Amino acid sequence: MVHSSLMAALIAVGAFISIPIGPVPIVMQNLFVLLAGLLLGGGWAAASVGVYLLAGACGLPVFAGGTGGLGRLLGPTGGYLFGFLAAAYLVGKVSERACGRPLIELGGLVAGSMVIYLFGVPWLKLVTGMDWAKSIAVGMIPFLIGDAVKILAAYGVARTLRPIIALQATPGGIDKAG
Amino acid sequence: MAELSIFTYRPRPVWIVDCDPRIKLAALAGLSICSLGAGWTALALVTVVTSILWLRLVPSLRVLWNQTKYFIFLLALVVLARGLLTPGQVLLELGPLDLTAEGLAGGGYIAWRLLVIVWWSIILTATTAAAQIRSAVAWFLRPVPLVNEKVVATMIGLLVRFIPVILQQVRETMAAQQARAVAASSNPFRRAFKLILPVVRRVFLSADRLVWAMEARCFTPDRPFYHLDRGPADWLLASGAVVLCAALLLS
Numbered sequence: 515m516v517h518s519s520l521m522a523a524l525i526a527v528g529a530f531i532s533i534p535i536g537p538v539p540i541v542m543q544n545l546f547v548l549l550a551g552l553l554l555g556g557g558w559a560a561a562s563v564g565v566y567l568l569a570g571a572c573g574l575p576v577f578a579g580g581t582g583g584l585g586r587l588l589g590p591t592g593g594y595l596f597g598f599l600a601a602a603y604l605v606g607k608v609s610e611r612a613c614g615r616p617l618i619e620l621g622g623l624v625a626g627s628m629v630i631y632l633f634g635v636p637w638l639k640l641v642t643g644m645d646w647a648k649s650i651a652v653g654m655i656p657f658l659i660g661d662a663v664k665i666l667a668a669y670g671v672a673r674t675l676r677p678i679i680a681l682q683a684t685p686g687g688i689d690k691a692g
Numbered sequence: 693m694a695e696l697s698i699f700t701y702r703p704r705p706v707w708i709v710d711c712d713p714r715i716k717l718a719a720l721a722g723l724s725i726c727s728l729g730a731g732w733t734a735l736a737l738v739t740v741v742t743s744i745l746w747l748r749l750v751p752s753l754r755v756l757w758n759q760t761k762y763f764i765f766l767l768a769l770v771v772l773a774r775g776l777l778t779p780g781q782v783l784l785e786l787g788p789l790d791l792t793a794e795g796l797a798g799g800g801y802i803a804w805r806l807l808v809i810v811w812w813s814i815i816l817t818a819t820t821a822a823a824q825i826r827s828a829v830a831w832f833l834r835p836v837p838l839v840n841e842k843v844v845a846t847m848i849g850l851l852v853r854f855i856p857v858i859l860q861q862v863r864e865t866m867a868a869q870q871a872r873a874v875a876a877s878s879n880p881f882r883r884a885f886k887l888i889l890p891v892v893r894r895v896f897l898s899a900d901r902l903v904w905a906m907e908a909r910c911f912t913p914d915r916p917f918y919h920l921d922r923g924p925a926d927w928l929l930a931s932g933a934v935v936l937c938a939a940l941l942l943s
Contacts, residue, residue, distance in 0.1 A: 527862060586813075
């Protein structure tokens with residue numbers, strides 16, 4: 515529960531961390547969503563994103579720009595937020611069954627990123643009234659390069675952190691890990 | 693986010709601060725949903741009511757602008773996209789694209805509606821303590837099957853508590869990396885990896901210590917919730933929300 519809550523806090527903080535690359539800066543929010551799936555597994559990762567969305571829906575300022583409320587969930591970017599939930603669950607489930615095999619885990623990460631767009635782009639089209647081509651051009655194409663970087667970074671971070679988390683799970687492990 | 697802002701709850705001499713958080717959450721949800729199909733007139737009425745409430749809560753509208761300018765920028769992009777992509781009476785030619793009156797009107801309506809919803813959510817956080825929201829969320833989740841409302845409410849409490857702590861850790865990590873010229877790397881993967889790894893590592897290492905601290909302070913999901921009580925101000929708020937919802941639906 516604590517890991518899941520902390521991951522939810524990281525997802526909220528991810529909206530405030532960006533690395534400027536080209537015209538579209540990389541925001542770390544969906545990297546943490548993918549990372550939640552890799553580190554927590556499907557159930558707790560979905561719980562983590564679910565709590566994050568619930569806190570935002572209740573009006574707590576956890577969404578990008580320090581805002582919150584149903585307005586953000588029902589706004590132009592609301593589909594991406596709901597996509598986070600499905601993506602975290604999918605990546606977590608794939609990761610649980612991958613048993614550390616890199617190609618399957620990377621495939622799960624790619625599928626998870628696509629699931630975010632599967633929710634986000636139709637929602638963007640619906641709310642803004644743009645056609646499909648424009649919605650994809652505005653809401654998906656500019657972020658694909660950043661997504662590739664995030665997938666690789668999430669995989670690398672997860673591989674490095676798993677031994678530490680496993681060590682924490684053993685008695686007295688926190689002292690060795692820290 | 694760790695800084696004091698209009699999003700942060702502070703006791704204010706305004707009646708809505710004392711209202712039951714369950715009524716506030718229900719009013720926010722109802723108004724958000726009803727506003728989706730609202731007409732211009734009802735939206736104008738709701739905007740006036742919301743602005744009056746705002747003027748009681750913040751010293752000036754400039755404070756509100758400073759806190760919501762990033763979201764307003766996003767809305768401006770929505771208006772511009774609609775203006776450029778909707779066919780109609782051409783107001784301005786911008787290369788291959790035309791800015792149309794119909795597009796601007798449609799985009800302006802969407803942006804206005806979203807801005808009002810976000811204002812309501814800021815009013816909620818500015819007038820409701822996190823402990824009150826936690827109790828209200830647990831109350832609403834109680835009838836939902838397969839969801840342990842106490843665990844969810846505790847997770848929300850931890851989330852709110854740890855956002856400023858993690859932000860501080862991120863700032864410290866970024867400052868340390870700038871001092872060591874890690875941020876100057878042109879490889880985006882390396883920059884992302886080098887920033888995220890120490891932050892997430894610190895967060896996970898602190899998790900076990902957090903569990904010990906929680907247990908030592910009896911901070912468990914079963915600890916008592918904030919006492920929720922309804923009074924005359926709640927009925928006033930509920931009635932006002934119902935009237936506004938009806939106006940939004942009928943417009």
